[in-house]
Amino acid sequence: MPDIRSVVRWGCALIICLAVMGLLAAPAGAQDQPEQPVVTLRQWATGASATSQFGESDWSALRVTGAPDSFACGDQWTAWASAEATGVDSLTVTYDIPLVPTQINIYQSYNPGAITGIELVLADGSGTVPVPDSADPGTECPGVLSIDVLDATAPVNGVIIHLDQTITGDWNEIDAVELVGVLEMGSEVSLWASSASATSQYSDTSWSARQVTGAPDSPECADQATAWASETSSGQDVLTVQFPLPVIPTRLDIVQTYNPGAITSVDLILANGRTVPVADSADPGTECPGMFSLALDEPNAVIGAAIHLDQTITGDWSEIDAVSITGAVAGGLLHQWASGASATSQYGTSGWSVLQATGAPDSIGCGDQAMAWASATPTGVDTLTVSFMADVVPTQVNIYQVYNPGAITGIELVLADGSGTVPVPDSADPGTECPGVLSVDVPDATAPVNGVIIHLDQTITGDWNEIDAVELVGTLGAE
Numbered sequence: 440m441p442d443i444r445s446v447v448r449w450g451c452a453l454i455i456c457l458a459v460m461g462l463l464a465a466p467a468g469a470q471d472q473p474e475q476p477v478v479t480l481r482q483w484a485t486g487a488s489a490t491s492q493f494g495e496s497d498w499s500a501l502r503v504t505g506a507p508d509s510f511a512c513g514d515q516w517t518a519w520a521s522a523e524a525t526g527v528d529s530l531t532v533t534y535d536i537p538l539v540p541t542q543i544n545i546y547q548s549y550n551p552g553a554i555t556g557i558e559l560v561l562a563d564g565s566g567t568v569p570v571p572d573s574a575d576p577g578t579e580c581p582g583v584l585s586i587d588v589l590d591a592t593a594p595v596n597g598v599i600i601h602l603d604q605t606i607t608g609d610w611n612e613i614d615a616v617e618l619v620g621v622l623e624m625g626s627e628v629s630l631w632a633s634s635a636s637a638t639s640q641y642s643d644t645s646w647s648a649r650q651v652t653g654a655p656d657s658p659e660c661a662d663q664a665t666a667w668a669s670e671t672s673s674g675q676d677v678l679t680v681q682f683p684l685p686v687i688p689t690r691l692d693i694v695q696t697y698n699p700g701a702i703t704s705v706d707l708i709l710a711n712g713r714t715v716p717v718a719d720s721a722d723p724g725t726e727c728p729g730m731f732s733l734a735l736d737e738p739n740a741v742i743g744a745a746i747h748l749d750q751t752i753t754g755d756w757s758e759i760d761a762v763s764i765t766g767a768v769a770g771g772l773l774h775q776w777a778s779g780a781s782a783t784s785q786y787g788t789s790g791w792s793v794l795q796a797t798g799a800p801d802s803i804g805c806g807d808q809a810m811a812w813a814s815a816t817p818t819g820v821d822t823l824t825v826s827f828m829a830d831v832v833p834t835q836v837n838i839y840q841v842y843n844p845g846a847i848t849g850i851e852l853v854l855a856d857g858s859g860t861v862p863v864p865d866s867a868d869p870g871t872e873c874p875g876v877l878s879v880d881v882p883d884a885t886a887p888v889n890g891v892i893i894h895l896d897q898t899i900t901g902d903w904n905e906i907d908a909v910e911l912v913g914t915l916g917a918e
Contacts, residue, residue: 480620482534484615485653487503535631543559545615546582546583548580553604553607559597627767630683631763632653632762633682635649636648637679641669651678659728666758666759669748675749677747679743685768689767691717693759694759698753702731705745708741709737715737777797778797778798780793780824786815811907817897818898821894835880836912843904856886863879
């Protein structure tokens with residue numbers, strides 16, 4: 440998987456202009472305007488629809504959302520396929536954060552070659568803009584069709600992909616679509632939580648803390664496995680969420696889908712690591728389903744929130760489906776989990792796959808666990824590459840290991856400008872406990888990075904060295 444994902448750099452100016460490809464271009468005298476700092480982001484689609492789909496679940500449009508998970512060339516249910524093998528169709532994908540686009544990456548996993556062109560969906564709702572020369576010239580299978588978007592200045596939040604499968608004579612399946620672009624620092628955004636943890640959860644999959652991430656997907660008032668629930672129905676628990684970018688917040692929204700009323704207080708987690716309580720943040724009685732909204736006037740950058748619940752108040756599970764924060768994008772220290780991953784090998788295409796290394800840790804205890812990445816063989820010499828949404832000047836890399844630590848021989852950082860990688864000195868694992876975190880400090884870094892390559896030699900441990908999550912810590916918006 441090529442470098443992918445998400446975030447920074449001061450120095451790119453967003454300048455308002457006249458229409459070029461329908462996006463705006465710079466007026467006379469614009470060169471006299473002061474440059475505005477921007478962040479570079481890479482994000483996977485969070486919503487999708489199509490003119491047709493082969494199934495309501497497998498091969499559906501929703502299979503295009505999120506990071507790639509179809510890792511071979513073939514007819515795979517984890518990718519979108521149209522209803523007919525030679526259909527003339529369009530696939531529309533949407534994104535949480537509007538960006539001024541610089542590149543679109545389309546991951547194709549079966550019979551590439553049917554894409555005739557793409558359009559960008561303008562975030563202000565005013566229409567779409569075709570991208571010149573965006574037909575597929577002949578992508579390998581599996582492979583990525585990368586389309587550069589030149590001179591764009593208007594934010595977009597969607598991509599429409601047009602296909603004519605009479606060209607290929609068979610299904611052209613699409614696995615994922617990545618939007619790369621820039622966002623002006625200080626822009627107002629609404630962000631859904633990108634990771635979550637809790638003092639307890641009903642299970643490790645359904646009703647887990649991970650169900651709180653992303654947009655709401657529990658549409659009615661009921662006990663639903665797509666929302667977080669604590670271990671017991673009368674638990675006194677804390678649900679902690681993290682957002683993909685630091686913001687100066689104006690509002691926090693908590694979507695509750697079962698027995699609202701147990702929230703007793705909310706704390707904000709600042710980018711500097713401190714927490715501050717939100718005054719009068721007990722739930723006064725939200726409807727079900729409903730959104731408990733808190734107005735905020737915190738002047739510092741916020742990266743997360745801790746929600747305190749006492750379910751003895753409701754006498755039953757109080758379930759939370761999603762949490763979002765609204766505010767102005769801010770610079771500062773950012774902790775982020777990997778949003779994409781690839782490896783020289785993997786034990787499975789679901790359990791023990793590279794995707795298990797993305798997101799927050801979800802493997803509890805030391806042991807062979809399907810929710811962590813494992814290589815194909817127990818004594819393999821392998822590399823695991825993870826990528827991140829935001830470009831940051833790195834200060835630390837944290838690698839969460841859950842089985843046989845000790846095989847990591849070193850790490851490299853992937854430079855965000857695409858110029859190569861930088862090895863980190865003294866980054867071999869000196870002997871992490873199990874489970875445990877190998878923390879590697881990155882001193883004196885000045886260049887932004889958006890990926891980490893982890894090298895392992897499992898002949899050292901004589902067994903699988905499984906990795907559950909990788910965290911990149913660094914400064915967003917640094918020059």
